[in-house]
Amino acid sequence: MDDNGYFSITGRIKDMVIRGGENIYPREIEEYLYEHPAIQDAQVVGVPDETYGEELVAYIILKDNHELTVEDVKAYYKGKIAHYKIPRYIHFVPEYPMTASGKIQKFKLRELAQEDVHKGDE
Numbered sequence: 001m002d003d004n005g006y007f008s009i010t011g012r013i014k015d016m017v018i019r020g021g022e023n024i025y026p027r028e029i030e031e032y033l034y035e036h037p038a039i040q041d042a043q044v045v046g047v048p049d050e051t052y053g054e055e056l057v058a059y060i061i062l063k064d065n066h067e068l069t070v071e072d073v074k075a076y077y078k079g080k081i082a083h084y085k086i087p088r089y090i091h092f093v094p095e096y097p098m099t100a101s102g103k104i105q106k107f108k109l110r111e112l113a114q115e116d117v118h119k120g121d122e
Contacts, residue, residue, distance in 0.1 A: 015106065017045075017054045018054055019053060019056065019084055020084060022084050024056065029085055039062060039068075042060045044056055044057065044087060058090045060073070060091070061096075
């Protein structure tokens, strides 16, 4: 709370993505992704989108000796979760940007997501 009595939201709640008027919490989507037998870890962030306000981007680390395509991931979740909760953009990565203490740097993932999505538009 500041000197004027206003509160600032910090932490994971500020990660909420608003896509087409729907509130989506990245942690919920990450939990769905963890259920896939080939996925070791997943991080979800939002990126600006002209049509829906924001879109979901998933960064996925696969388990050793497993392979998946973007289509595999989307097909696995079709019918299991609401269509608007399936990330539009899916990227497979070997690791996430981390702090020296081992925390994932979500702000860097958001920056990376914006770069990745923008590259796809070119």
